[in-house]
Amino acid sequence: MPLDEYPFSKKYGWVEDKFGVPWQIIPKEMNEMISNGSPEQLRNVTQAFLEMKKIDLEALKQAYES
Structure with missing residues:
Protein backbone atom coordinates (compact mmCIF):
# COMPACT_ATOMS: atom_id res chain seq x y z
CA MET A 1 0.00 0.00 0.00
CA PRO A 2 1.65 3.29 -1.04
CA LEU A 3 1.84 6.03 1.57
CA ASP A 4 1.71 9.73 0.64
CA GLU A 5 3.93 12.34 2.23
CA TYR A 6 2.90 15.55 3.92
CA PRO A 7 5.14 18.61 3.40
CA PHE A 8 6.45 18.10 6.96
CA SER A 9 6.44 14.28 6.96
CA LYS A 10 10.17 13.74 6.63
CA LYS A 11 10.77 15.90 9.68
CA TYR A 12 8.11 14.43 11.94
CA GLY A 13 7.46 10.94 10.52
CA TRP A 14 3.93 11.57 9.20
CA VAL A 15 2.44 9.49 6.36
CA GLU A 16 -1.08 9.12 4.95
CA ASP A 17 -2.55 5.82 3.80
CA LYS A 18 -4.73 5.27 0.73
CA PHE A 19 -7.88 5.93 2.82
CA GLY A 20 -6.64 9.37 3.87
CA VAL A 21 -5.85 8.29 7.44
CA PRO A 22 -2.73 10.08 8.77
CA ILE A 55 14.44 11.29 14.79
CA ASP A 56 17.72 10.56 16.58
CA LEU A 57 16.87 8.04 19.29
CA GLU A 58 20.26 8.30 21.01
CA ALA A 59 19.96 12.09 21.28
CA LEU A 60 16.44 11.69 22.70
CA LYS A 61 17.74 9.22 25.29
CA GLN A 62 20.47 11.69 26.28
CA ALA A 63 17.90 14.48 26.62
CA TYR A 64 15.70 12.20 28.72
CA GLU A 65 18.54 11.25 31.03
CA SER A 66 19.88 14.79 31.48
Missing part, protein backbone atom coordinates in the same frame (compact mmCIF):
# COMPACT_ATOMS: atom_id res chain seq x y z
CA TRP A 23 -0.17 8.13 10.81
CA GLN A 24 2.83 9.32 12.74
CA ILE A 25 5.72 6.91 13.06
CA ILE A 26 7.27 7.16 16.53
CA PRO A 27 9.90 4.83 18.00
CA LYS A 28 8.58 2.72 20.88
CA GLU A 29 11.32 4.07 23.17
CA MET A 30 10.26 7.66 22.49
CA ASN A 31 6.66 6.82 23.38
CA GLU A 32 7.86 5.21 26.64
CA MET A 33 9.91 8.31 27.51
CA ILE A 34 6.92 10.57 26.95
CA SER A 35 4.55 8.30 28.88
CA ASN A 36 6.79 7.61 31.87
CA GLY A 37 8.99 10.70 32.22
CA SER A 38 8.78 13.55 34.68
CA PRO A 39 7.63 16.97 33.43
CA GLU A 40 11.29 18.02 33.13
CA GLN A 41 12.20 14.88 31.15
CA LEU A 42 9.20 15.41 28.87
CA ARG A 43 10.26 19.01 28.29
CA ASN A 44 13.84 17.93 27.48
CA VAL A 45 12.72 15.21 25.06
CA THR A 46 10.21 17.52 23.36
CA GLN A 47 12.79 20.28 22.93
CA ALA A 48 15.35 17.85 21.50
CA PHE A 49 12.75 16.33 19.15
CA LEU A 50 11.60 19.68 17.77
CA GLU A 51 15.17 20.57 16.78
CA MET A 52 15.69 17.35 14.78
CA LYS A 53 15.35 16.90 11.04
CA LYS A 54 15.22 13.12 11.56
Whole structure:
Protein backbone atom coordinates (compact mmCIF):
# COMPACT_ATOMS: atom_id res chain seq x y z
CA MET A 1 0.00 0.00 0.00
CA PRO A 2 1.65 3.29 -1.04
CA LEU A 3 1.84 6.03 1.57
CA ASP A 4 1.71 9.73 0.64
CA GLU A 5 3.93 12.34 2.23
CA TYR A 6 2.90 15.55 3.92
CA PRO A 7 5.14 18.61 3.40
CA PHE A 8 6.45 18.10 6.96
CA SER A 9 6.44 14.28 6.96
CA LYS A 10 10.17 13.74 6.63
CA LYS A 11 10.77 15.90 9.68
CA TYR A 12 8.11 14.43 11.94
CA GLY A 13 7.46 10.94 10.52
CA TRP A 14 3.93 11.57 9.20
CA VAL A 15 2.44 9.49 6.36
CA GLU A 16 -1.08 9.12 4.95
CA ASP A 17 -2.55 5.82 3.80
CA LYS A 18 -4.73 5.27 0.73
CA PHE A 19 -7.88 5.93 2.82
CA GLY A 20 -6.64 9.37 3.87
CA VAL A 21 -5.85 8.29 7.44
CA PRO A 22 -2.73 10.08 8.77
CA TRP A 23 -0.17 8.13 10.81
CA GLN A 24 2.83 9.32 12.74
CA ILE A 25 5.72 6.91 13.06
CA ILE A 26 7.27 7.16 16.53
CA PRO A 27 9.90 4.83 18.00
CA LYS A 28 8.58 2.72 20.88
CA GLU A 29 11.32 4.07 23.17
CA MET A 30 10.26 7.66 22.49
CA ASN A 31 6.66 6.82 23.38
CA GLU A 32 7.86 5.21 26.64
CA MET A 33 9.91 8.31 27.51
CA ILE A 34 6.92 10.57 26.95
CA SER A 35 4.55 8.30 28.88
CA ASN A 36 6.79 7.61 31.87
CA GLY A 37 8.99 10.70 32.22
CA SER A 38 8.78 13.55 34.68
CA PRO A 39 7.63 16.97 33.43
CA GLU A 40 11.29 18.02 33.13
CA GLN A 41 12.20 14.88 31.15
CA LEU A 42 9.20 15.41 28.87
CA ARG A 43 10.26 19.01 28.29
CA ASN A 44 13.84 17.93 27.48
CA VAL A 45 12.72 15.21 25.06
CA THR A 46 10.21 17.52 23.36
CA GLN A 47 12.79 20.28 22.93
CA ALA A 48 15.35 17.85 21.50
CA PHE A 49 12.75 16.33 19.15
CA LEU A 50 11.60 19.68 17.77
CA GLU A 51 15.17 20.57 16.78
CA MET A 52 15.69 17.35 14.78
CA LYS A 53 15.35 16.90 11.04
CA LYS A 54 15.22 13.12 11.56
CA ILE A 55 14.44 11.29 14.79
CA ASP A 56 17.72 10.56 16.58
CA LEU A 57 16.87 8.04 19.29
CA GLU A 58 20.26 8.30 21.01
CA ALA A 59 19.96 12.09 21.28
CA LEU A 60 16.44 11.69 22.70
CA LYS A 61 17.74 9.22 25.29
CA GLN A 62 20.47 11.69 26.28
CA ALA A 63 17.90 14.48 26.62
CA TYR A 64 15.70 12.20 28.72
CA GLU A 65 18.54 11.25 31.03
CA SER A 66 19.88 14.79 31.48
